[in-house]
Structure formats: structure tokens, C-alpha cells
Amino acid sequence: MTGLGITAHHLAVHFKDTRALDEVSIQIEPGSIHGLLGRNGSGKTTLLSTIAGLRRPTSGSLLVDGEDPFESERIMGEICLIREGGDVLTDEQIRINLKYFANVRRYWDADYAEELLEAFELSPRKRPDKLSRGQRSALGVVIGLASRAPVTFFDEVHLGMDAPSRYRFYDLLLADYVEHPRTIVLSSHLISEIEQLFATVTILDRGRVLIHDDAEELRSRGAALIGPASAVRDLVSGLHVLSTQSLGPTEKVTVFGGLDADLRHRARTADVEIGPVSMQDLFVHLTSGEER
Amino acid sequence: MFDGTEPIYIQIADQIRADIVSGRLNAGDQVMSTTQYATTYRINPATAAKAFAELVAEGVLYKQRGVGMFVAEGAPERLRSERREAFFTERLDPVLAEARLLGIQPADLLAYINNGGQK
Amino acid sequence: MTTPTTHRPTWLTATKTLIQAHLRLAVWFWAVLALILVGAHVLMSGVIPTRVLIAQYGTHGSTWFPFTLAIIFVLAYLPVHVTSGMTRRSFIRANLATALLMGPAYGAGLFLLAAVERTVFPEAPVPFDQQQVFGSSGLWGLLVGQALLSTTGIVCGLLVGIAYYRLHALLATLLLIPTVGPVLVVVALTASDAPIQQWLGLPTGTGWAVGAAAVVIALAALAFHLITRTIPIKAVE
Numbered sequence: 001m002t003g004l005g006i007t008a009h010h011l012a013v014h015f016k017d018t019r020a021l022d023e024v025s026i027q028i029e030p031g032s033i034h035g036l037l038g039r040n041g042s043g044k045t046t047l048l049s050t051i052a053g054l055r056r057p058t059s060g061s062l063l064v065d066g067e068d069p070f071e072s073e074r075i076m077g078e079i080c081l082i083r084e085g086g087d088v089l090t091d092e093q094i095r096i097n098l099k100y101f102a103n104v105r106r107y108w109d110a111d112y113a114e115e116l117l118e119a120f121e122l123s124p125r126k127r128p129d130k131l132s133r134g135q136r137s138a139l140g141v142v143i144g145l146a147s148r149a150p151v152t153f154f155d156e157v158h159l160g161m162d163a164p165s166r167y168r169f170y171d172l173l174l175a176d177y178v179e180h181p182r183t184i185v186l187s188s189h190l191i192s193e194i195e196q197l198f199a200t201v202t203i204l205d206r207g208r209v210l211i212h213d214d215a216e217e218l219r220s221r222g223a224a225l226i227g228p229a230s231a232v233r234d235l236v237s238g239l240h241v242l243s244t245q246s247l248g249p250t251e252k253v254t255v256f257g258g259l260d261a262d263l264r265h266r267a268r269t270a271d272v273e274i275g276p277v278s279m280q281d282l283f284v285h286l287t288s289g290e291e292r
Numbered sequence: 293m294f295d296g297t298e299p300i301y302i303q304i305a306d307q308i309r310a311d312i313v314s315g316r317l318n319a320g321d322q323v324m325s326t327t328q329y330a331t332t333y334r335i336n337p338a339t340a341a342k343a344f345a346e347l348v349a350e351g352v353l354y355k356q357r358g359v360g361m362f363v364a365e366g367a368p369e370r371l372r373s374e375r376r377e378a379f380f381t382e383r384l385d386p387v388l389a390e391a392r393l394l395g396i397q398p399a400d401l402l403a404y405i406n407n408g409g410q411k
Numbered sequence: 412m413t414t415p416t417t418h419r420p421t422w423l424t425a426t427k428t429l430i431q432a433h434l435r436l437a438v439w440f441w442a443v444l445a446l447i448l449v450g451a452h453v454l455m456s457g458v459i460p461t462r463v464l465i466a467q468y469g470t471h472g473s474t475w476f477p478f479t480l481a482i483i484f485v486l487a488y489l490p491v492h493v494t495s496g497m498t499r500r501s502f503i504r505a506n507l508a509t510a511l512l513m514g515p516a517y518g519a520g521l522f523l524l525a526a527v528e529r530t531v532f533p534e535a536p537v538p539f540d541q542q543q544v545f546g547s548s549g550l551w552g553l554l555v556g557q558a559l560l561s562t563t564g565i566v567c568g569l570l571v572g573i574a575y576y577r578l579h580a581l582l583a584t585l586l587l588i589p590t591v592g593p594v595l596v597v598v599a600l601t602a603s604d605a606p607i608q609q610w611l612g613l614p615t616g617t618g619w620a621v622g623a624a625a626v627v628i629a630l631a632a633l634a635f636h637l638i639t640r641t642i643p644i645k646a647v648e
Binding site: 049052054056071072073076078080083084085086088090100101103149 | 421424425427428487488490491492493494495496497498499500501640641643644646647
Binding site: 032198 | 334
């Protein structure tokens with residue numbers, strides 16, 4: 001098995017006074033690493049929770065491996081959602097928690113779980129409620145990786161970890177993904193460290209899908225044009241401009257899409273440099289519209 | 293690492309080509325596996341695999357089942373000759389254009405080259 | 412990917428976990444109860460003659476202690492259960508199975524304590540004046556009566572816990588009347604003066620009391636099922 005595919009079609013989740021998700025149509029390929037990006041409150045957690053069967057959608061369809069996950073014995077057992085800081089027996093020692101997960105998780109690898117505890121320097125005798133935020137996140141990572149679920153979600157877990165732990169997480173995740181391919185979704189609003197892990201990306205904004213694309217494709221659509229102000233302005237007219245920065249006579253304009261060969265050629269002759277834009281920058285510019 | 297405008301897999305392929313041209317990798321040498329490459333540079337294994345697939349298709353690398361990937365016989369020479377051709381159009385033309393702009397005469401350039409890179 | 416390591420239905424696994432959690436604390440409960448029993452006899456010896464079986468007063472603890480545990484466990488295990496990829500259906504089944512096993516276990520615990528006390532103090536009569544089910548057939552009545560009370564206690568604990576999880580705290584507090592109510596109803600149903608049966612004009616026999624108590628438990632269990640079967644698992648605070 002190499003992970004299960006996920007298809008959402010016009011998916012909506014409405015709460016009493018908010019539309020947490022609206023018209024969400026996405027497809028996540030089985031066995032791929034998917035980046036789910038969005039600002040706080042954009043609906044990332046609601047989307048992952050709904051896919052994992054934690055709540056029922058208000059409308060629309062949602063299929064995991066061709067089946068509605070809500071209350072499906074088969075599908076729910078194939079999904080592992082790791083939420084930051086949550087979903088452990090907080091006043092039981094870590095070793096008791098791991099025993100619990102070993103009993104209920106279909107593909108649990110106990111030896112690997114032990115290895116991971118050591119890698120993150122977590123003592124099996126500690127209780128989760130006595131751990132720091134970073135250690136608690138690391139415990140989530142241990143559970144998420146050792147569960148070896150065909151569909152694994154890490155919902156902002158790396159945010160609470162310090163840099164060395166985060167890099168350990170990325171390395172362990174990649175190494176295990178190569179050996180046990182599965183569908184992995186990483187959600188975050190801080191992506192500069194992990195954007196190169198994604199094969200595909202979804203950007204959510206206020207509960208709606210802003211971008212759902214191949215990561216490489218998304219990256220190639222962003223560009224920064226730097227050069228004489230008038231030349232730059234001339235080049236970008238008609239393009240989707242994300243930001244403009246004036247540096248005296250020089251201007252830096254970040255655009256999204258529309259960079260064809262002709263434009264590149266014109267830029268070269270007009271002495272305008274075209275540079276890359278990181279996915280993090282693209283994401284920030286694309287979602288920084290009017291304040292909510 | 294990988295900060296150009298080009299797709300990452302193209303940057304990876306370019307880097308391996310550069311290593312072969314410079315002699316860091318010789319014909320018959322084993323290159324990193326997709327897995328090693330992905331974990332070393334923290335990139336998606338599929339991206340690394342795409343780069344390697346391109347190099348295999350070009351005949352720069354060849355795959356030996358269960359062992360790994362190696363630099364093909366003749367690949368260094370072939371890459372160097374390709375680069376030689378590209379050198380004039382891709383590298384030298386912009387330099388000459390710049391020289392024209394700055395009013396540097398062809399004679400000055402020739403003198404510089406003949407001196408081995410000194411005025 | 413490796414093949415699944417467990418083939419056992421998840422509700423059975425979950426039941427085992429819950430029973431273990433209940434038993435770990437029930438053992439302490441019974442130990443404390445036994446100590447109190449011995450202490451009471453030591454204190455009273457020579458002061459007043461032992462006129463009743465003291466064990467029967469353990470009925471309150473045996474009803475409300477597992478009730479409290481049920482509240483704690485339903486709140487602790489629900490999010491972990493569902494986020495671990497198990498259905499609410501299996502959670503409901505596991506909790507009701509646990510109630511059906513642990514309720515009688517509390518009945519048996521009290522029965523054993525009373526039986527031991529009876530052996531040591533054979534002269535202590537068993538008036539059980541409050542409880543017709545308890546008094547109906549000596550110690551065996553105690554077993555059945557307490558099993559019913561503890562089972563109701565646990566199911567009501569589930570109801571209270573799930574109400575606080577699903578609803579606003581204020582609403583859940585108001586709902587304590589229907590969520591704790593079944594325990595009081597079963598206490599009344601099994602009482603020797605049978606107030607409910609008298610009021611409704613029903614027969615007052617022990618068999619009727621047991622049957623009516625079983626119906627109340629079934630209704631409370633149904634309520635728990637209905638509230639829990641589609642419950643959304645909340646975001647982590």
C-alpha cells in the first residue's frame with residue numbers, strides 16, 4: 001500500500017456564525033506529500049479534522065479511497081491526524097500512551113516508536129502534562145510517524161518545536177516516507193523550511209481554496225522583477241502584481257503568473273532582473289489581502 | 293540551495309552535470325541515490341527522482357538494478373562538448389554586448405585574453 | 412506497508428482499556444471500603460452491639476464512585492479514541508459494555524464485603540430496611556440491587572460527561588436533572604416503599620422493580636448513544 005487518495009468536492013463546513021470551509025474542491029494524490037497552507041483561522045484544521053472524521057461536513061462530498069470517512073471503521077483507521085499538543089492521555093506516562101496506541105493503531109511499529117522517543121530525547125516515564133510545548137509536539141510526531149497510517153496529517157505540529165527538533169522531524173519524516181510511502185499532509189503558515197518537501201500544495205484563505213497546484217508549478221508562477229522603475233512598471237502592466245517596493249529609481253515588483261518567454265526576453269533587454277520568489281513569500285503576498 | 297527560478301529538479305540535474313564537467317564525478321562513479329539525495333537536501337523524493345530520470349533519459353547516468361546509479365561512459369566528454377558550444381552563445385555573447393555598451397574595444401578584450409586574464 | 416497488526420474489533424480493544432482503567436481505581440475503592448468497615452467495627456465494639464451489616468452503607472460509594480470515574484473517562488478517552496482512528500460507534504459500544512461489566516462488578520464487590528462481614532459477625536441481622544431489592548433475598552438481593560445501581564451510575568456518568576463535552580457548560584449543568592435523574596429513579600424503583608410503583612399504580616414486587624430499573628438503564632444508554640453517535644470532536648484548546 002502506498003497511501004490513500006483524498007477527494008473533496010464543494011465541501012463546506014459551517015458553524016453557527018462562521019463559514020469555516022466553503023466550496024472546497026481538492027484532490028490529494030495517494031502517496032504524495034501535500035502542503036496545506038493558510039493563515040490562522042483559514043480553515044486548515046477544520047479541513048483536516050473533517051477528512052479524519054472528527055466532524056461531519058455541512059455539505060459537499062468527501063471521499064478517502066472512494067469512501068466517506070465519517071464513522072467508517074475502515075477509513076478512519078487508515079487516517080492519523082496529529083494536532084498540536086493534543087490527543088494523548090495527558091496524565092498517563094508516555095509508555096502507557098504508547099501502549100494504548102500500539103493496541104488501537106493498525107500499523108503501529110513499537111520498535112520504531114522507541115527509536116523515535118530516543119531521537120527526540122523523550123523519557124517514556126514522563127507524563128504528557130509535564131512536557132514543554134516543544135516536547136509535547138515531539139510526542140505528537142512520534143505517534144504520527146510510528147502509526148504508519150496510510151494517510152497521515154501533521155497539523156502545525158512543528159510550530160512548537162525548536163530548530164534542531166524541527167530538522168530532526170523533517171529528516172525522520174523523509175527517511176520513513178521513502179521506506180513506507182504514504183499520503184502525508186503538513187499544514188502550516190510557516191513553510192520556508194519545508195516547502196521543498198511538498199509535491200502539491202493547497203493554499204486556503206478564509207475557508208476557500210486560493211491555490212491548489214503542483215508545488216513546482218506554483219513556485220514557477222511567482223517572480224520578482226527588479227530594475228529601473230519605469231521599465232519594471234511597463235513590464236508588469238496587466239500582470240497579477242502581489243507587491244511593489246520602491247528603492248529610489250529602482251523598483252521591485254513581485255508578480256504571480258504571466259511570465260512567458262516573451263516577457264523574459266523583454267526584461268533582459270530592458271535591464272530588468274527576474275528573480276525567484278520563495279513559496280513563503282508568495283503565500284504571504286497571496287493571503288495578506290484586507291485584514292479580517 | 294535550489295534558489296533559482298528554475299524548477300528544483302532542473303537545478304538538481306544541472307548540479308550533477310556541473311559535477312561531471314568539473315571532474316568531481318567521473319565516468320563509472322556512483323552518484324547518490326534518490327533517497328540519499330532527498331534526505332540530504334530535504335527535498336521531496338519525487339523531485340529528486342525526476343531529476344535522475346531526466347539524466348538517465350539523456351544518457352548521462354545509467355541505472356544498475358539493485359545497485360544504484362552511475363555516470364555513463366563518455367558522459368563527461370559529451371557534456372563538455374555541449375558546454376563548449378553553449379559557451380559562446382550563452383556566456384560570451386552577453387559579455388560582448390556589455391563590452392560594446394561600455395565602449396571596450398575588441399582589441400582591449402583580445403589583449404586581456406592573451407595576457408591570461410591581466411591588463 | 413506492513414499488514415495490520417490488530418484484527419480484533421476496535422470496540423473490544425477499547426472496552427479492555429476502559430475496564431483496566433476502572434479496575435485500577437476500583438481496587439483502591441474496595442480496599443478503602445474494607446478498611447472503613449474494619450475501623451467501624453473496632454470503634455463500635457463494646458460501645459453498642461452490632462445491629463446491622465455496615466457493608467450495606469457502601470451502596471452510596473459503590474454507586475457514585477464509578478459514576479465519577481465514568482465522567483472522567485468519557486472526557487479523557489473520547490478525543491483520543493476518535494483521533495486514533497476509531498469510530499464513535501465503537502466508543503459507545505465499549506463504554507456501554509464497560510458499564511454492563513463494571514456495574515455488576517461493584518455489586519459483587521459489595522456482596523463479597525457483606526459476606527465476609529456476615530461470617531465474622533453472624534449475629535448482625537440484615538434489615539436492609541431501605542431497599543426492597545437488597546432485602547428481598549438476603550445477600551443475593553444486595554448483589555442484584557447494587558449491580559443495578561452501579562450500572563445506572565456509570566451510564567449516567569457517561570451522560571453527564573458527554574453533555575458537558577457537547578454542550579455549553581451552563582446548559583449541561585441545567586441538564587444534570589435528566590442526566591443524573593436515572594440514578595435517583597432506580598434508587599426509588601428499588602426502595603422498599605416503592606414510591607414510583609405506588610404512584611403509577613404498578614405492581615410492587617422485586618421482579619417488577621428489577622425489570623423497571625433495566626428499562627431505565629436502557630433508556631439512559633439510548634440517550635448516550637444518540638448524543639454521542641455524531642458528536643464533533645473539538646479542536647484542541
